[in-house]
Amino acid sequence: MEKSFVKGLAVLEALARAGRPRGVTDLARELGMTKSNAHRLLQALVATGFARHDAEAGQYSAAPKLWELGMRVLAQVEVRDKAAAQLRQLARRSGEWVNLAIRDGIHVLFIERLEDGETVRGGYVGVRAPAHALATGKMLLAHAPAAVQQEAARRPQAFTARTIVDGAALLAELRRVRARGHASNRGEWREMVNSIAAPIWDGGAEPVAAVGITGPHQRMTLARQRELLALLLDSAAAISRRMGGGALGVAPVARG
Amino acid sequence: MEKSFVKGLAVLEALARAGRPRGVTDLARELGMTKSNAHRLLQALVATGFARHDAEAGQYSAAPKLWELGMRVLAQVEVRDKAAAQLRQLARRSGEWVNLAIRDGIHVLFIERLEDGETVRGGYVGVRAPAHALATGKMLLAHAPAAVQQEAARRPQAFTARTIVDGAALLAELRRVRARGHASNRGEWREMVNSIAAPIWDGGAEPVAAVGITGPHQRMTLARQRELLALLLDSAAAISRRMGGGALGVAPVARG
DNA sequence: TCGCAGCGTATCACATTGTGGAACATCGTT
DNA sequence: AACGATGTTCCACAATGTGATACGCTGCGA
Incomplete structure (x- = not known):
């Protein structure tokens, strides 16, 4: 049921919880998915503005957009x-x-x-x-x-x-x-x-x-x-x- | 490229931005997807704790989890x-x-x-x-x-x-x-x-x-x-x- | 200097997975 | 009672996500 979406959300959550930039392999290991899988999901997260990509270090981190959306929820x-x-x-x-x-x-x-x-x-x-x-x-x-x-x-x-x-x-x-x-x-x-x-x-x-x-x-x-x-x-x-x-x-x- | 994931994130974002509970049809219309599609994505969001489901009104809203993750980002x-x-x-x-x-x-x-x-x-x-x-x-x-x-x-x-x-x-x-x-x-x-x-x-x-x-x-x-x-x-x-x-x-x- | 080990990234054939139309159940309204 | 709108479920189809494999790169130690 919505496997890819659920996996993607897991990546997003792991990224946010980490509180620091993380690598593809690192995340894939923690979440028990293949490198390619994690990599593709991260790309999607970057494309949608939920994550950021440090091109030099090749690492990914959660983007402020997540915080912005969170503030909207809090306003409720x-x-x-x-x-x-x-x-x-x-x-x-x-x-x-x-x-x-x-x-x-x-x-x-x-x-x-x-x-x-x-x-x-x-x-x-x-x-x-x-x-x-x-x-x-x-x-x-x-x-x-x-x-x-x-x-x-x-x-x-x-x-x-x-x-x-x-x-x-x-x-x-x-x-x-x-x-x-x-x-x-x-x-x-x-x-x-x-x-x-x-x-x-x-x-x-x-x-x-x-x-x-x-x-x-x-x-x-x-x-x-x-x-x-x-x-x-x-x-x-x-x-x-x-x-x-x-x-x-x-x-x-x-x-x- | 990661169509379902991107769609799912769109639903999450729409939900958070709305700042109020929203219905399936409503969301599907705004995001240009079918009702079934929106419905399935919403179920996944609920299952992962990113959204909540008001069983009486049948409406969905963003869950505090989103805010929690956002705070983690802010801490960075x-x-x-x-x-x-x-x-x-x-x-x-x-x-x-x-x-x-x-x-x-x-x-x-x-x-x-x-x-x-x-x-x-x-x-x-x-x-x-x-x-x-x-x-x-x-x-x-x-x-x-x-x-x-x-x-x-x-x-x-x-x-x-x-x-x-x-x-x-x-x-x-x-x-x-x-x-x-x-x-x-x-x-x-x-x-x-x-x-x-x-x-x-x-x-x-x-x-x-x-x-x-x-x-x-x-x-x-x-x-x-x-x-x-x-x-x-x-x-x-x-x-x-x-x-x-x-x-x-x-x-x-x-x-x- | 070289080679290795680790990383992030790209590719591709396969079948798992998500897809959307249609049908159903439940409302409140007419 | 019939309607229109909603949320929900179902299912056959193929588009989509999948992971093994391979590539390029960097840094480290031999």
């Missing part, structure tokens, strides 16, 4: 703009890192991150992380379609000793999160990082994003998590209101 | 990070809009924009614009390979009465810009917007980016452009230094 995620002011306020008041994440399958994508009330530039935004090990991730997963939850519960990967690795336990946690309207994470992703998260609604059946407050475990004690919760829920509700969603911390409509 | 453009501090300073000192642009063919892509010393979020960053009508664009074009200049000089499109629409005149302007080491734009893109631009070098034969100062024509008079030039050239040189390039406002090596 209107929550980013609508949340900006609230997030800044939240970051100042809490004094912790604040992030905004959306779900893509069983992963989470960070679409905004603030430190000391300032937007973080490099490194963090655009990063993909497994949903089951994050507060924002669990929050979003809790309202995801059953099929997605099942997929996430199939052998959840461990990142620390505290990561939920049991499928049934994860589903139970998701039920709890859904019932409470907020999620918490204590060292499940990075050993010494804790966080809490709340959903943002736009009136649909699923939250469009989740806001999280994250901090090192020395500061982010259980007590402090509880203390910050009200602030977080307020912010999330305020953003939800701007998004045209209910201000409640729970889904506006019941789910099967 | 290290100039963005290295320039950040200088740009903020420049924005504060000048009190005008400051932007950072890179060249992609005969177009310019804005990779950063500051207003009042604050990074602008929506709308501007990631936008593509024709190089020949912008100060940053002319600056970058001035050091582009001859083939690119020729392409840009073939029927330059008019945007205002002041846009350079004569190919020969454009090439002459590019020579001037190259000789001077900076570019200026007075109402060639938007009627009442003027700007100046300077190149950023990383040691290569072409500038990696250009910094621009932009403002409404009431404020941005000829005199003020001259006044801001020193500030601009200083900033550009400082960024170039951080990028490992010469601090000069002209190319480090002569070009044929």
Whole structure:
């Protein structure tokens, strides 16, 4: 089914992920295709402006066009703009890192991150992380379609000793999160990082994003998590209101 | 040559550019392909995570994965990070809009924009614009390979009465810009917007980016452009230094 | 200096693969 | 109830993508 297209997309993705120019043979090896195949696909990518060709080194790299198109997609995620002011306020008041994440399958994508009330530039935004090990991730997963939850519960990967690795336990946690309207994470992703998260609604059946407050475990004690919760829920509700969603911390409509 | 792949990329691009969910028939019509063809390509895009399928409305839209990959590409453009501090300073000192642009063919892509010393979020960053009508664009074009200049000089499109629409005149302007080491734009893109631009070098034969100062024509008079030039050239040189390039406002090596 | 090993690129006969017309299923509208 | 528009599926055909092979080039070590 659409073999060449799928292969071509794989090349594009590998090129973008690499973050540096790559050679034909190199790519062909990684993707398990022949040199000729990789070569032809790369030519097509160059012809369409998705990749660039350094004639001297003979190497290929992803072109800015990919980034341009990506920005168009981000523009669709209107929550980013609508949340900006609230997030800044939240970051100042809490004094912790604040992030905004959306779900893509069983992963989470960070679409905004603030430190000391300032937007973080490099490194963090655009990063993909497994949903089951994050507060924002669990929050979003809790309202995801059953099929997605099942997929996430199939052998959840461990990142620390505290990561939920049991499928049934994860589903139970998701039920709890859904019932409470907020999620918490204590060292499940990075050993010494804790966080809490709340959903943002736009009136649909699923939250469009989740806001999280994250901090090192020395500061982010259980007590402090509880203390910050009200602030977080307020912010999330305020953003939800701007998004045209209910201000409640729970889904506006019941789910099967 | 790689027909299906090229078609598939066209679908992906159309999807991303649209910024809203689109239907099969709709896309097929725009791209001049059959419904079945568009449908199959869309299925492949969904299968690979590049697109999403709204089962209820039967419509397709670009997935966040595209944005994620785009961010990876942007990370390659290290100039963005290295320039950040200088740009903020420049924005504060000048009190005008400051932007950072890179060249992609005969177009310019804005990779950063500051207003009042604050990074602008929506709308501007990631936008593509024709190089020949912008100060940053002319600056970058001035050091582009001859083939690119020729392409840009073939029927330059008019945007205002002041846009350079004569190919020969454009090439002459590019020579001037190259000789001077900076570019200026007075109402060639938007009627009442003027700007100046300077190149950023990383040691290569072409500038990696250009910094621009932009403002409404009431404020941005000829005199003020001259006044801001020193500030601009200083900033550009400082960024170039951080990028490992010469601090000069002209190319480090002569070009044929 | 030579030869080798690695690279990116070009070629070509083969059959796998993508193709588009037509038919079907589902809507909402007339 | 009939229509027009949509998204979806099917299938015979051949155009299209395929990979082994060969070529030219560069850099490295003998």
